[in-house]
Amino acid sequence: METVGWFNVRTLRREKVSSLPFGIPAFGGIRALYKKKYLFFQVEFHENTSLLLAVMLFGLAQIGSAQIAHMGWKNRLQFGRMDVSPAAMLRQDMRKLWSEHVFWTRDYAVAAIANQPDQEAAAKRLLKNQEDIGNASAQYYGKDAGDKLTNMLKDHILIAVDLIKAAKAHDNSKFQEADRQWDRNAEDIADFLSHANPSWSKTALTDLMKMHLATTKEAVKARVTRNW
Numbered sequence: 001m002e003t004v005g006w007f008n009v010r011t012l013r014r015e016k017v018s019s020l021p022f023g024i025p026a027f028g029g030i031r032a033l034y035k036k037k038y039l040f041f042q043v044e045f046h047e048n049t050s051l052l053l054a055v056m057l058f059g060l061a062q063i064g065s066a067q068i069a070h071m072g073w074k075n076r077l078q079f080g081r082m083d084v085s086p087a088a089m090l091r092q093d094m095r096k097l098w099s100e101h102v103f104w105t106r107d108y109a110v111a112a113i114a115n116q117p118d119q120e121a122a123a124k125r126l127l128k129n130q131e132d133i134g135n136a137s138a139q140y141y142g143k144d145a146g147d148k149l150t151n152m153l154k155d156h157i158l159i160a161v162d163l164i165k166a167a168k169a170h171d172n173s174k175f176q177e178a179d180r181q182w183d184r185n186a187e188d189i190a191d192f193l194s195h196a197n198p199s200w201s202k203t204a205l206t207d208l209m210k211m212h213l214a215t216t217k218e219a220v221k222a223r224v225t226r227n228w
Contacts, residue, residue: 090140097133101153104129105160105216112164113223123161130154141196152192156185160216167224182213 084092104126111119130153138146159182166174186209194202222228 086140093136094133097129097136100129101126101133102212105157106219109160109164109216109220110223112161113168113220123157126157127154130157137196145196149189149192149196152185152189156182156189159185163217164220167220170224179217183210186210186213 104122108119108122108126110116111122131150133153134146134148134150136146137149159178163175163178163182166172166178187206190202190205190209193205194200
């Protein structure tokens, strides 16, 4: 009996099994799709589908993934966008870049608190992420808006650097001052983004920014006090 579904090349297993309104020739009609960070192949499965097919698909996916990895962020964001609306693209782009913002913030905090030799490199990469967010926003709201957002986000990072230094020194006064600056900066970013796109609620954005600050501060305090 034949079935049609998604073959996940990362896990080598079949997913999202469903039927299609048209027939696909045996081992034919293979389509590669890029969904978030994974490559999937839509194939027609048969009871005698061999491991060889799985290995072949996995090899193709590795080649495709390597090609995608060497693209710049602008080109990667354009990959496979033929059927996606501009609104969906904006959401996808922002989700990716803001997720990276969180990842690189943590990497810097870990390196800085432990005085690791990679802390300077982590700081540079984190600041580059703010430029990436600003450049992505500029495609929709103009260069001036993108540059302004980049500067506000870099202030956000530089304040975080001061906050981490104060936490390491157990200087509560400086920590509180940096915390107040961080809050004001977060509110300014939320206000800017809500004006750039009225569909983004200022209240929701402020809550999200404050949540980001709160979780980051908790992580910093936990690492400084070795509260694993």
